Amino acid sequence: MDKPSPFFSNLKCRECGRLYPKQAIHVCDFDFGPLEAAYDYDAIRPVLTRAAIESRPHTMWRYRELLPIDGEPTVGTQVGFTPLVKADRLARALGIRELYVKNDTVNYPTLSFKDRVVSVALSRARELGFKVVACASTGNLANSVAANAASAGLKSYVLIPADLEQGKVLGSLVYGTNVIGIHGAYDQVNRLCSEIAGKYGWGFVNVNLRPYYAEGSKSMGYEICEQLGWRIPQHTVIPMASGSLLTKIHKAYGEFARLGLVENAPFAVYGAQATGCAPIAHAMKRGTDIVKPVPKPETIAKSLAIGTPADGYYAIHAMKQTGGSAEDVTDDEVVAGIRLLAECEGIFAETAGGVTVSCAKKLIETGKIPRDGSAVLCITGHGLKTQEAIAGKCGEPRLIKPSLREFEEHVYSKDTAAA
Amino acid sequence: MNEKQRLWLMFPTKLVTRPVLWELGRQFPVITNVRQASVTEEIGIVSLSLEGEREEIKKAIAWLEELGVNVEPVEINTIEG
Numbered sequence: 001m002d003k004p005s006p007f008f009s010n011l012k013c014r015e016c017g018r019l020y021p022k023q024a025i026h027v028c029d030f031d032f033g034p035l036e037a038a039y040d041y042d043a044i045r046p047v048l049t050r051a052a053i054e055s056r057p058h059t060m061w062r063y064r065e066l067l068p069i070d071g072e073p074t075v076g077t078q079v080g081f082t083p084l085v086k087a088d089r090l091a092r093a094l095g096i097r098e099l100y101v102k103n104d105t106v107n108y109p110t111l112s113f114k115d116r117v118v119s120v121a122l123s124r125a126r127e128l129g130f131k132v133v134a135c136a137s138t139g140n141l142a143n144s145v146a147a148n149a150a151s152a153g154l155k156s157y158v159l160i161p162a163d164l165e166q167g168k169v170l171g172s173l174v175y176g177t178n179v180i181g182i183h184g185a186y187d188q189v190n191r192l193c194s195e196i197a198g199k200y201g202w203g204f205v206n207v208n209l210r211p212y213y214a215e216g217s218k219s220m221g222y223e224i225c226e227q228l229g230w231r232i233p234q235h236t237v238i239p240m241a242s243g244s245l246l247t248k249i250h251k252a253y254g255e256f257a258r259l260g261l262v263e264n265a266p267f268a269v270y271g272a273q274a275t276g277c278a279p280i281a282h283a284m285k286r287g288t289d290i291v292k293p294v295p296k297p298e299t300i301a302k303s304l305a306i307g308t309p310a311d312g313y314y315a316i317h318a319m320k321q322t323g324g325s326a327e328d329v330t331d332d333e334v335v336a337g338i339r340l341l342a343e344c345e346g347i348f349a350e351t352a353g354g355v356t357v358s359c360a361k362k363l364i365e366t367g368k369i370p371r372d373g374s375a376v377l378c379i380t381g382h383g384l385k386t387q388e389a390i391a392g393k394c395g396e397p398r399l400i401k402p403s404l405r406e407f408e409e410h411v412y413s414k415d416t417a418a419a
Numbered sequence: 420m421n422e423k424q425r426l427w428l429m430f431p432t433k434l435v436t437r438p439v440l441w442e443l444g445r446q447f448p449v450i451t452n453v454r455q456a457s458v459t460e461e462i463g464i465v466s467l468s469l470e471g472e473r474e475e476i477k478k479a480i481a482w483l484e485e486l487g488v489n490v491e492p493v494e495i496n497t498i499e500g
Contacts, residue, residue, distance in 0.1 A: 031466065032455060032466040190492060194492045290457070293489055306499070308489075308491055
């Protein structure tokens with residue numbers, strides 16, 4: 001058993017502020033508000049200096065005093081510190097002075113930002129003594145839990161809707177996890193998962209381990225600040241499913257400013273959703289913080305298709321508080337966004353990345369993000385995971401016989417004429 | 420055996436003025452306990468704990484859903500992408 005961390009002090013209700021011990025709990029007993037990790041920043045300030053961080057390995061754990069575990073990380077120790085790419089060609093295409101892409105398409109080991117949250121959740125699960133870990137997921141989260149649990153020697157279960165495509169199931173099965181398909185509607189699967197977590201004492205990364213899991217997202221915000229040369233970006237565009245990533249990047253920027261690691265400069269966060277499932281963006285546009293559920297999401301951006309976003313309310317408040325806003329885009333715009341990012345920067349993103357790029361385009365065109373500003377786009381998963389979304393939409397190869405004459409006639413002469 | 424379930428209820432506009440929880444208490448032998456609520460002309464959001472026999476809780480939830488109330492366990496968003 002690890003000695004309690006002197007930095008990570010409690011879990012705390014986001015509604016009423018009541019404090020709870022650092023157990024596998026996630027809801028306040030009094031008002032059912034979500035619990036969140038709380039820290040002793042006065043204890044962290046003298047320890048977590050720029051020099052200390054810079055002396056550590058290039059992983060998300062270089063900010064470990066701000067992550068909710070007691071001892072050393074034991075799962076996903078290589079995760080994070082993905083490239084922050086200065087995207088000059090994409091900046092010109094979108095018409096903004098300066099643009100960066102935070103490229104989590106190359107996050108280790110499963111090519112999505114979920115490896116960040118899973119490494120924290122499973123490291124904490126071990127500290128709390130869980131022998132079995134689980135999640136309910138349709139894609140990236142399942143892959144990440146399966147892979148990270150395998151490398152840590154933890155037994156894992158992945159619960160999926162029974163009708164999920166075979167390709168996505170394979171990305172979890174390969175790691176030797178137990179994949180359970182459940183017949184039933186979305187909310188029935190939800191209820192079953194919460195019952196399983198309670199009854200069998202499993203560590204469900206996004207149920208009873210949720211306060212730990214969610215904090216992993218902050219590392220993306222810390223890395224952005226450090227990689228920009230220790231400053232908070234003026235504008236950050238973030239894809240929203242539950243809205244958790246946006247609220248955690250907002251928290252990360254605030255923590256770095258509070259600790260004096262960056263200047264306390266104004267910044268704004270912007271949320272991106274697909275029109276076929278945009279409960280948070282639509283509430284934001286209506287000027288309310290009441291998020292109406294979307295019973296049947298219809299979009300190719302499946303990793304963002306959460307109809308009842310748990311952190312929607314908090315995401316709206318983060319956007320309002322910073323002067324940001326939200327946008328949503330159609331499936332055609334999602335595909336155009338994927339292609340634009342690939343053609344300009346050589347980065348192949350999954351559909352959520354297309355959502356982020358196309359929403360940024362709209363935010364810049366409408367003046368919500370000023371053209372003379374500097375922005376960061378959070379790209380959260382690799383395009384190889386959602387190839388079906390763009391199949392047949394990127395053109396076809398030109399076919400010729402194996403002869404130089406054919407090449408000259410059908411390729412070279414046409415291309416030089418076009419140039 | 421008695422058990423307790425923690426739920427978020429979302430009432431659509433047409434049900435905002437109807438005393439739904441009073442009706443539920445009359446029809447099913449379950450204890451209703453409101454822990455947080457926000458009601459506007461457009462929508463009602465209530466966090467509710469239901470205590471009673473498992474089968475009665477199930478029936479009460481089915482009745483709410485039949486009426487048009489959105490019922491989620493407090494652990495919403497269990498399925499992620």
